[in-house]
Amino acid sequence: MTEEALCIPADKANADAWPTELQEVKPGFDATTTFYDWAVGVENNGDLTPALSENVLKLMGGKMTADEFVKACKTAAEK
Numbered sequence: 001m002t003e004e005a006l007c008i009p010a011d012k013a014n015a016d017a018w019p020t021e022l023q024e025v026k027p028g029f030d031a032t033t034t035f036y037d038w039a040v041g042v043e044n045n046g047d048l049t050p051a052l053s054e055n056v057l058k059l060m061g062g063k064m065t066a067d068e069f070v071k072a073c074k075t076a077a078e079k
Contacts, residue, residue: 008029056069
């Protein structure tokens with residue numbers, strides 16, 4: 001699956017399944033000693049979920065740049 005989806009393996013036991021395109025991030029992944037919460041914990045703040053959903057759709061739809069996405073999410077998090 002990781003080869004078809006071009007994503008990182010779900011755990012270190014699948015280290016041989018890394019796609020070539022993501023080899024540069026492998027050392028950082030291998031250095032981790034803890035797990036991230038699902039969605040890095042963003043779902044723990046229900047006030048951010050609508051802003052994140054809206055901005056992800058805009059980003060993926062080409063209606064905002066990556067920099068605009070980060071700025072919009074940062075603004076929403078500061079409210």
